[in-house]
Amino acid sequence: MTEGDINFWDSLETLGHELLDREREIVQKRQPATEKAKTPTSENGESGSRGQVLRAIERLTETMIVALSKEQSPVLTYKDRRNSSNVSFDEDFGVVPSDTIAVKTVDFSAIKSTTRFARTLQVLAISYRLVQTNTYSTKRDVFYNNTKLFGSQRVLDTIVDDIACMLNVPRHSLHILATxxxxxxxxxxxxxxxxxxxxxxxxxxxxxxxxxxxxxxxxxxxxxxxxxxxxxxxxxxxxxxxxxxxxxxxxxxxxxxxxxxxxxxxxxxxxxxxxxxxxxxxxxxxxxxxxxxxxxxxxxxxxxxxxxxxxxxxxxxxxxxxxxxxxxxxxxxxxxxxxxxxxxxxxxxxxxxxxxxxxxxxxxxxxxxxxxxxxxxxxxxxxxxxxxxxxxxxxxxxxxxx
Missing domain, CATH: 3.40.1360.10 (Dna Topoisomerase Vi A Subunit; Chain: A, domain 2)
Structure with missing residues (x-):
């Protein structure tokens, strides 16, 4: 090993020590910040466990059934992921959820929303079956199984992300994966x-x-x-x-x-x-x-x-x-x-x-x-x-x- 090699690795080691100290500070702050985000976690610390995802979908389905039983139009409400007021910046974590919650709604009674409502319910049903059986599917496969309903891959991708945000779970917890x-x-x-x-x-x-x-x-x-x-x-x-x-x-x-x-x-x-x-x-x-x-x-x-x-x-x-x-x-x-x-x-x-x-x-x-x-x-x-x-x-x- 030459002197130049030694200097090279010394530079990295020095930076590594500096970053490690920084990481320790971030890790100490990350736990309460993660809890603040209110993402469901399982007993082993994995966010969006199978049981929690199933219960979240069941609760959402129940609210729609109750609305129909009262002859009311079911409404899906989810956080607007594109609204800047819903996020804030933290130097230690990056772009994080804020306390503000600006939402979007999909009302079944609105003619312009019926297609989106149907698409969302279809993805929820697919996700429920996949989580229940502990199997996985790709977003591409989900799309090609019903191209007429979804219209484009981009539409399906957006719905999957919106559902994850609606249920407040990581996207992979839905068992619908991107390639x-x-x-x-x-x-x-x-x-x-x-x-x-x-x-x-x-x-x-x-x-x-x-x-x-x-x-x-x-x-x-x-x-x-x-x-x-x-x-x-x-x-x-x-x-x-x-x-x-x-x-x-x-x-x-x-x-x-x-x-x-x-x-x-x-x-x-x-x-x-x-x-x-x-x-x-x-x-x-x-x-x-x-x-x-x-x-x-x-x-x-x-x-x-x-x-x-x-x-x-x-x-x-x-x-x-x-x-x-x-x-x-x-x-x-x-x-x-x-x-x-x-x-x-x-x-x-x-x-x-x-x-x-x-x-x-x-x-x-x-x-x-x-x-x-x-x-x-x-x-x-x-x-x-x-x-x-x-x-x-x-x-x-x-x-x-x-």
Whole structure:
């Protein structure tokens, strides 16, 4: 091991100790905050146990039957997941439920609501049967079993999320799962929910994130850090360049763009299990920054599941807007900001979490000042292996994260 290698791992160890202290503070605060969210938990601490989900659906069904017996129109009421007044920002947890409860209603007597009412009841019936028999189905299978009723996959996805929020349980507790799209690679082994052993270091293109992340067990790793990569193309490029071997031991994860629930849950689980630094590598544009914020702070639509999705200590490794200037990346590989980029940048500047990240805010403002953005792949213009051999190792070694 060279002196440079020693300095590299020393940097990580120092950061790891700092983050561990920070994590202890967060964990101490997380328990009362989780209780405040009032998410049902089983005796072993797992939120949304089978019995509780069944009882919640039964209570909801009973209220509808009672309404019909009184010749009243049944009404479904659920928290409006898109209403900003229903969430607040906490520096230790991210986007969390607030005390305000703005709701939406689906009234069977309203002609415009009858289709949505029928769709919701159908999903409730499917979920009840799945939970009762302890079996699972994918959202895709549910959709294709009744395409005429649901119309589109997006409609079904929204209904499943709304029901989870209505019953105040994690989405996976409904036993209707989304197919995972993320991948993981590096020094990580685990046992999947079906008892199969997965070694994430052997698959050449990475291992698919399990569909039942909440039920994986026996996680083992000697990794010193986790690298969350925005795009699959960059993830594959790093694998091809031997990233996981050259910077071993480490773990690399990609959500292939906007991360799905399972990928976010896995990153959280790795952070919680191993207490190691988690870095984000995203495009130097506002949309890449928004994706990184989703991993770190969560999202408004799934704020009720913040306790299993966020990584508050995540660090932005790159590509920073200031890196574009510092590395003198050629102008011909940069891209001009478009209206969507500028609007997204201004939207992010208004987010409350930017007040907790002044360095992030400064980088975001540089987007608007320079009116230029860059993809991660732009670093290849310097050298084909610049990202793996120079950029990331030196960023970690010299503390180039924010």
């Amino acid at each position: 995972s799209k993320g991948c993981v690679a590096g020094d990580l082994t685990l046992v999947d929910s079906d008892g199969s052993f997965l070694d994430c270091s052997v698959a050449s293109g990475g291992t698919m994130v399990p569909a039942h992340v909440q039920h994986i067990t026996n996680l083992h790793s000697n990794a010193k850090f986790v690298l969350v990569v925005e795009k699959d193309a960059t993830f594959q490029k790093l694998l091809d360049d031997g990233f996981c071997r050259k910077l071993a031991p480490c773990i690399m994860v990609t959500g292939k763009g906007v991360p799905d629930l399972n990928t976010r849950m896995l990153v959280h689980k790795l952070w919680k299990a191993f207490h190691i630094p988690v870095f984000a590598l995203v495009d130097a544009d506002p949309h890449g920054m928004e994706i990184m914020c989703t991993y770190k702070y969560g999202s408004m639509a799934l704020s009720h599941e913040f306790h299993s999705l966020t990584v508050p200590t995540l660090k932005w490794l790159g590509v920073l807007p200031s890196d574009i200037r510092r590395l003198c990346i050629q102008e011909d590989v940069l891209l001009p900001m478009n209206d969507s980029d500028r609007a997204k940048a201004r939207e992010l500047l208004e987010k409350p979490f930017l007040s907790a990240e002044p360095l992030w805010k400064r980088e975001l403002e540089e987007f608007l000042t320079r009116d230029r953005k860059a993809e991660i792949q732009s670093l290849i213009s310097i050298s084909p292996t610049f990202l793996t051999d120079v950029y990331i190792p030196n960023k970690i070694k010299f503390g180039g994260w924010i």
